[in-house]
Amino acid sequence: MTGFEHVSVLPEETIESLNIDPDGIYVDGTAGGGGHSAMIAERLSEKGRLIAIDQDGEAVEAASKRLGKYGGRATVIRENYRNIKNILDDLGIREVNGIILDIGVSSHQLDDAGRGFSYMKDGPLDMRMDRSSSVTAADIVNDYAEEELIRIIREYGEERYATAIVRKIASVRAEERIETTARLAGIISDAVPAKAKRTGGNPSMRTFQALRIEVNHELDALQDSLDTMIDLLASHGRLSVISFHSLEDRIVKENFRRNENPCICPPSFPVCVCGRKSKGRCVKKKAITASEEELKSNPRSHSAKLRTFEKL
Numbered sequence: 001m002t003g004f005e006h007v008s009v010l011p012e013e014t015i016e017s018l019n020i021d022p023d024g025i026y027v028d029g030t031a032g033g034g035g036h037s038a039m040i041a042e043r044l045s046e047k048g049r050l051i052a053i054d055q056d057g058e059a060v061e062a063a064s065k066r067l068g069k070y071g072g073r074a075t076v077i078r079e080n081y082r083n084i085k086n087i088l089d090d091l092g093i094r095e096v097n098g099i100i101l102d103i104g105v106s107s108h109q110l111d112d113a114g115r116g117f118s119y120m121k122d123g124p125l126d127m128r129m130d131r132s133s134s135v136t137a138a139d140i141v142n143d144y145a146e147e148e149l150i151r152i153i154r155e156y157g158e159e160r161y162a163t164a165i166v167r168k169i170a171s172v173r174a175e176e177r178i179e180t181t182a183r184l185a186g187i188i189s190d191a192v193p194a195k196a197k198r199t200g201g202n203p204s205m206r207t208f209q210a211l212r213i214e215v216n217h218e219l220d221a222l223q224d225s226l227d228t229m230i231d232l233l234a235s236h237g238r239l240s241v242i243s244f245h246s247l248e249d250r251i252v253k254e255n256f257r258r259n260e261n262p263c264i265c266p267p268s269f270p271v272c273v274c275g276r277k278s279k280g281r282c283v284k285k286k287a288i289t290a291s292e293e294e295l296k297s298n299p300r301s302h303s304a305k306l307r308t309f310e311k312l
Contacts, residue, residue, distance in 0.1 A: 054078065064076045123180065124179065165207055233311035
């Protein structure tokens with residue numbers, strides 16, 4: 001395994017958003033190389049505790065090394081954050097003071113051609129964050145029905161040329177299996193109009209994003225987990241989520257708004273009769289984005305958005 005190098009985005013803003021209690025219990029649901037986790041652990045007393053979770057075995061190994069100096073204050077677990085309730089139950093933890101999620105692919109995963117996440121480097125068409133999972137990006141590209149593949153690329157990649165791309169994929173896979181990132185990137189380039197390639201950035205970006213989301217069920221995991229995470233927070237506990245594209249941010253924003261104001265009564269009703277009570281508040285109405293200084297030092301931060309919810 002090569003070194004798990006990853007620069008955490010919005011580091012100071014994320015830690016500040018948690019309003020850390022030194023004696024509290026915190027969860028990093030996407031530990032990666034342990035950047036945010038280490039910043040949390042550094043602020044905890046001997047009574048405090050950090051649970052660092054990641055589904056990527058290489059990330060778990062790297063985080064374990066980085067957090068080892070904190071001893072019993074830090075526990076690293078290989079799991080998907082969507083199982084956070086079971087993870088905490090197994091640890092005998094009923095509630096926590098804060099949770100963070102840094103959604104999406106890490107710079108290490110992008111930089112390692114063997115993981116198959118990058119359209120800039122040739123490698124196997126894999127894209128699994130959890131390498132014990134059975135379905136790879138190659139399986140999706142070669143085996144999914146055309147209409148389903150169009151839906152995935154259009155919805156998850158917001159790709160306007162999804163149909164043309166899939167039609168080209170279908171013609172190629174009828175003759176040979178598409179196995180590498182470079183082969184797929186070439187097919188996409190052939191399918192996208194020349195004008196779009198001149199003005200719209202790398203033509204593979206949106207399709208690769210869509211495939212990665214499908215392989216790892218990223219939007220489902222996020223959608224299914226947020227309510228549970230809010231329920232696990234202690235009073236005044238906070239959930240902070242960093243997203244990197246509009247689909248993720250929309251899920252987070254809508255969930256936080258619904259948990260802040262869950263009433264479904266018609267606006268004409270003088271009082272609420274639905275009985276749905278607010279669970280807390282959005283700490284800031286607008287997402288926090290990277291500073292000019294961070295944008296210069298870490299290009300990955302340019303699309304990052306941080307939103308925080310505080311439990312009542």
